[in-house]
Amino acid sequence: MPNKEPISSSGTILSGMRPTGQLHLGNYFGALQNWVDLQDSYKCIYTIVDIHALTTIETPEDIANIRPNIYEMALDWLAAGIDPNLSTIFIQSHIPEVMTLNTLLSMVTPLGWLMRVPTFKEKVRQMEHTEESVNYGLVGYPILQTADIILYKADTVPVGQDQLPHLELAREIVRRFNSRFGETFPEPQAKLTKVPLIVGLDGQQKMSKSLDNHIDLASTEEVTTKRILTAFTDPQRTTRDTPGRPNVCNVYSLHNIFTNESDLTTINQECTSANRGCVDCKRQLAQNLNSYLGPMRERRNDLSKRPDDIKDILSEGAKTARQLAQATIEEVYDKMGLS
Numbered sequence: 594m595p596n597k598e599p600i601s602s603s604g605t606i607l608s609g610m611r612p613t614g615q616l617h618l619g620n621y622f623g624a625l626q627n628w629v630d631l632q633d634s635y636k637c638i639y640t641i642v643d644i645h646a647l648t649t650i651e652t653p654e655d656i657a658n659i660r661p662n663i664y665e666m667a668l669d670w671l672a673a674g675i676d677p678n679l680s681t682i683f684i685q686s687h688i689p690e691v692m693t694l695n696t697l698l699s700m701v702t703p704l705g706w707l708m709r710v711p712t713f714k715e716k717v718r719q720m721e722h723t724e725e726s727v728n729y730g731l732v733g734y735p736i737l738q739t740a741d742i743i744l745y746k747a748d749t750v751p752v753g754q755d756q757l758p759h760l761e762l763a764r765e766i767v768r769r770f771n772s773r774f775g776e777t778f779p780e781p782q783a784k785l786t787k788v789p790l791i792v793g794l795d796g797q798q799k800m801s802k803s804l805d806n807h808i809d810l811a812s813t814e815e816v817t818t819k820r821i822l823t824a825f826t827d828p829q830r831t832t833r834d835t836p837g838r839p840n841v842c843n844v845y846s847l848h849n850i851f852t853n854e855s856d857l858t859t860i861n862q863e864c865t866s867a868n869r870g871c872v873d874c875k876r877q878l879a880q881n882l883n884s885y886l887g888p889m890r891e892r893r894n895d896l897s898k899r900p901d902d903i904k905d906i907l908s909e910g911a912k913t914a915r916q917l918a919q920a921t922i923e924e925v926y927d928k929m930g931l932s
């Protein structure tokens with residue numbers, strides 16, 4: 594057998610997550626698992642975007658949560674397999690150059706571009722603000738995101754569908770910058786992540802923390818089981834004797850990820866012939882999920898006993914990132930006629 598060729602790629606990946614604290618299954622299958630895989634074929638840079646988190650903080654509690662949320666998320670990243678020997682991981686605000694670049698990029702970004710971004714309109718609505726009363730930082734969110742990417746001259750950005758407008762805007766900003774000041778940045782390409790849709794325990798909406806329909810990666814086995822037992826199933830299956838429809842059942846869609854083929858076939862048959870109760874079905878899912886997450890949870894436990902190591906990893910990452918950032922800012926100053 595010939596040796597497996599290492600997949601070589603000159604590309605640099607950059608992606609970021611807002612520090613939301615402990616991650617859930619939706620975050621894992623929607624992004625993190627893919628980030629881990631990409632480490633084999635790209636130079637990867639992953640950042641915890643705490644400045645972006647500030648665009649929506651409103652209460653003292655929000656502020657108090659940022660630091661612990663960063664720490665909890667970093668633990669989940671590392672436990673899931675983000676490897677500091679392969680990737681650069683750091684906290685956005687540790688690289689002040691990103692704010693310099695943000696300001697400079699804002700000189701080539703029309704306000705109209707920013708206000709047309711669908712996520713902006715959505716956030717304004719969610720926050721019960723108007724476009725006039727919302728803070729300036731929120732309008733500029735995509736500029737800061739562009740700065741995140743191009744400060745390190747990354748060319749590939751793994752994101753979900755919802756982030757495509759931001760990436761398109763980043764490309765437009767780069768095109769404008771390059772045409773006005775000379776070829777400086779690569780146009781970043783979105784790399785769409787193919788992911789199964791992880792529906793929340795309510796069976797209605799995408800899994801999300803704010804809807805409280807999520808399962809945290811780091812939960813205990815007991816909590817995981819308890820939460821799965823609350824999950825909605827086929828709404829038409831009102832009694833044990835009513836046959837169920839696995840294809841509309843949220844529990845079954847999770848079985849699809851965590852349960853082996855032959856058990857899946859059995860579940861399907863037993864459900865559609867009313868020979869299986871939903872509670873047993875959920876217990877089986879909980880067991881499979883717990884064994885899937887077991888190794889990750891063990892790593893997380895070990896890491897959580899060494900908080901200083903987490904700090905070191907993040908500050909080493911910042912050191913590496915900062916060197917790249919400083920070189921870029923020097924070049925940008927020069928191109929823009931600053932000295």
Ligand code: TRP
Nearest residue numbers: 607608609610611642738741750
């Ligand atoms: N806006 C992204 C999100 O909400 C987070 C983010 C910030 C990001 N900077 C980034 C993603 C740079 C990719 C690249 O999910």
Ligand code: SF4
Nearest residue numbers: 837842844864871874
């Ligand atoms: Fe869903 Fe399982 Fe109940 Fe069928 S038996 S409806 S697959 S939870």
